[in-house]
Amino acid sequence: MSENLFSWPKQAAFGRVLPKTKIYEHVKPTQAVKELFVRQVEQIVWQYKLAPETIHLSATKSVPEIQVFSIKQKTDTLSNEVLRCIDQAVQFPIIFELKYEDKISMKACYKRPNEADRNKWVRSEYFSSDWLNTDSDRVPLPMSLDLGSLYGHLLEALIPVDARQGESLSTFTARIERMHAKQREMDKLAGRLANEKQFNRKVEINAQLRGLRSELEELKAHEA
Incomplete structure (x- = not known):
């Protein structure tokens, strides 16, 4: 930027x-x-x-x-x-x-x-x-x-975030929108985790958060 x-x-x-x-x-x-x-x-x-x-x-x-x-x-x-x-x-x-x-x-x-x-x-x-x-x-x-x-x-x-080699503008902006959507999902899950009392549900939510974090890092990566 x-x-x-x-x-x-x-x-x-x-x-x-x-x-x-x-x-x-x-x-x-x-x-x-x-x-x-x-x-x-x-x-x-x-x-x-x-x-x-x-x-x-x-x-x-x-x-x-x-x-x-x-x-x-x-x-x-x-x-x-x-x-x-x-x-x-x-x-x-x-x-x-x-x-x-x-x-x-x-x-x-x-x-x-x-x-x-x-x-x-x-x-x-x-x-x-x-x-x-x-x-x-x-x-x-x-x-x-x-x-x-x-x-x-x-x-x-x-x-x-930098555009990837050969990435078109439409593909680049769509990738950024997906990143923002993943971040919103993570924020929502983090809020649920903070309010969750049951241990099993906390484990499930943490697993979902790890998955989303991994997907977000893939989207951020300079190479696909």
């Missing part, structure tokens, strides 16, 4: 405030999600547009452009439901820069066209960087052959 923010190219600056109502025109959020926008979001800015005409990298079928959105938060947390709503409204991959007080964090999901319906998009869970000071140094964008490889590098910078 990168501990740096990226220096977005000046020629890609877009800098348009995006009203929440514009998002609502393209998505029909529930009242609960609208309330999250009101409580948690102060302002959304469509900050940069990384496209062939702005950064001179060719488009790919799955990544015609990459958008960079800046979100100023009212609170120290921002629900992923808010980000999902924006991702659903904008038909391009998005990198979010979340800002709260003097801190900033990058966040994004792996977003790709649905093979069965190219007008729809498939989205992974969200990956994020640590919170950094807003005045932290920024690094140049990774060297990339096209927008597809640039998108892969940007996402990999948010994931604290």
Whole structure:
């Protein structure tokens, strides 16, 4: 995982405030999600547009452009439901820069066209960087052959595990999602173990935990 923010190219600056109502025109959020926008979001800015005409990298079928959105938060947390709503409204991959007080964090999901319906998009869970000071140094964008490889590098910078040799972005992100699912299972079992009084059940739960821990280590391994 990168501990740096990226220096977005000046020629890609877009800098348009995006009203929440514009998002609502393209998505029909529930009242609960609208309330999250009101409580948690102060302002959304469509900050940069990384496209062939702005950064001179060719488009790919799955990544015609990459958008960079800046979100100023009212609170120290921002629900992923808010980000999902924006991702659903904008038909391009998005990198979010979340800002709260003097801190900033990058966040994004792996977003790709649905093979069965190219007008729809498939989205992974969200990956994020640590919170950094807003005045932290920024690094140049990774060297990339096209927008597809640039998108892969940007996402990999948010994931604290290295991709395996020859591993595709979709396989890599799916592996990370399985790791997170295993960790959630382990956390749930650990909670059950702490409350369990029967010795035999403790033995069973410990065995399950060892199995899950082994599976998690296999998923984390740099080689399959």
